[in-house]
Amino acid sequence: MNSDKTKGIALFILAISQLVMALDYTIIFVAMPSLGNELGFTTNHLQWVVSAYSLTFGGLLLIGGRLSDLLGRRRMFIIAMGLFGLGSLLGGLAESQLMLITARGLQGLGAALLSPATLSLIMSNFKEGKERNRALGIWASMGGVGMSLGLLLGGLLTSYVGWEATFFVNVPIAILVIILAPIVLKESKNLSAAKGFDIAGTISVTLGLLLSVYYLIQAPAEGWFSKSTLPFVMIGVVLLISFVVIEKRTKEPLISFQMFHNRNLTGAALTAFLFSASFGSLYYFLTLYTQGVLEYSAIESGLSFLPLTLSAFVGAKLINKMLSSFGVAGTIGIGMGLGIIGFLLLSRLSVTGSFIEKTPGTVIIGIGQALVFTTMFIAGSTGVSKKEQGVASALISTGQQIGGAIGLAVIMAIISASLESNSSSMEMMLPSDLNSAVHIAFLISAAITLLGILVAFVTLKRPNQINKEEENTNITITH
Incomplete structure (x- = not known):
């Protein structure tokens, strides 16, 4: 376990696991028109192909961190990768909407158990x-790169193999990781932790989030005060309030709210939420633009994201220098600032646009995305004890996943209200109307990103504050 070669393989499988989790969020976007047509999805219901993964991932992350601490990180890593691979296999074999959405939920469950174990x-x-x-830098950067790479790979696979291949591609990777993990990774667990599970808390927070976002997705189509939608959000809110009450009273809470006294952790979780609500929705609406407005094929759409993918690699290379010069708040602020510029450029895309017209905005966003994604995990670990690192990571990832689902739902709702149209009929829009919808989406994303800058500078501590706290509390900054 001590050889550089073995550690290199260990880092490879941990980094590839992070890459696959991020890639699977976006790889589906380019394939969605194809699978939507084949399985009979409307645009409104097609959101659930994305949201089923995001919500299950985000809703179960906290219990994933808890299970990892109690049962062993390596053991949970292997089990989680098995679930993720099984969900991918079922997704590729899906012949109905229900089976596909269920498979995406199983992928999300695997990812929820996998993410905290990996860190x-x-x-x-x-x-x-x-x-x-x-190791942490490589692991985190794979998240930002994976989100961009997924679009390119999704286009290639959908065009030359079929949308099913966007699921099947994960299966051999999962098998390889499961074989190598027991050989190159050493087991670890929190031996001092009590052997308890907060089942009530897990159920309440997961169902609460699912019902609330279901309301946000369905309400634009069926009415904000419709009998078919309003009960869902009411029950969801009650469940989320119940979660807070349960966590304060249970002996072994899923999460200790005292952790939120750590400004960096709170700020990182909020940043992750806003980052995913803005940057995360980019892929959905750029795919609508390239395939719905410009009428690109899946392969043309995927290749059009190549500049975004390459710029994400460039951004990952800049992180260490940026952190040294500007600290975590400054690096996140600069990354978010680049996002604003990119979104504003993309909000000017025309109906007769081209690859060249889209490139400047996507390149700028790609660099900013890599800076923010990696740095928010680094920020969230600062001042957190080693035994709480898994929970801290889970909190940040929860913010990221839930932010993506809620962000997409809210933007779709605003578009529907702004254009006085039904969001479920977006696939029937004329290119000019769809282009206007995409413009609105990017302007909203720019506004959310601006809020992310404010949150970063208000909540995240400056380097001198961190150093002073470290001297006083003797807590090592592990990232």
Whole structure:
């Protein structure tokens, strides 16, 4: 376990796991028109192909971190990758809307168990200091890169193989990771933790989030005060309030609210929410633009995202220098600022646009995305004890996943109200109307991103504050 070669393989499977989780959020976007037509989805219901993954991922992350601590990070990593691979297999075999959405939910469950285990394994398999910082940097950067790479790969696979291949591609990766994990990763668990599970808290927060976002998705089509939608959000809100009450009273809470006293963790979770609500929705609406307005094929649409993918790699390379010069708040602020510029450029796309017209905005956004994604995990770990690192990571990832689902639903709702049209009929819009809808989406994303800058500078501590706190509390900054 101590050889550089073995550690290199360990880092490879941990990084590839992070890459696959991020990639699977976006790889489906380019394939959605094809699978939507084949399985009979409307645009409104097609959101659930995205939201089923995001909500299950976000809703179960906290219990995933808890299970990882109690049962062992390596064991949970292997089980989670197995579930993720099974969900991918079922997704590729899906012949109905229900089966596909169920498969996406199973992928989300696997990802929810996988994500906190992956970060904890980095903490236990790599020495504190330069070695661990390098491993964490590579692991986190794979998230930003994966979101961009998914679009390119989705286009290639959908065009040359079929939309089913966007699911099947995960299966051999899952098998390889499951084989290598017991060989190159050492087991770790929180031996001091009580052997308890907060089942009530898990059920209340997951169902509460699911019902609330279901309302946001369906209300624009069926009415905000419709009998078919309003009860869902009312029950959802009650369940989320119940979650808070349960967590305060249970002996073994899913999450201790005292953790939110850590400004960096709170700020990172909020940043992750706003980042995913803005940057995360980019892929959905750019795909609508390229395929619905410009009438690109799946392969042309996928290739049009190549500049975004390459710029994300460039952004990942800049992170260490940016952190040294500007700290976490400054780096996130700059990344979000680049996002605003990119979104404003994209809000000027024309009906007769071209690859060249779209490129400047996507390149700028790609760099900003990589800066924010990696840095928000680094920020969230600051001042958090080693035994709470898994929960801290889960909180940030929860903000990210739920932000993506809610952000997309809210933007769709605003578009529907602004254009006085039914969001479920977007696939029937004329190119000019669809182009206007995409413009609105990018302007909303720019506004959300601006809010992200404010949150970063208000909540995240400056480097001198962190150093002073570290001296006083003797807590090591592990990222």
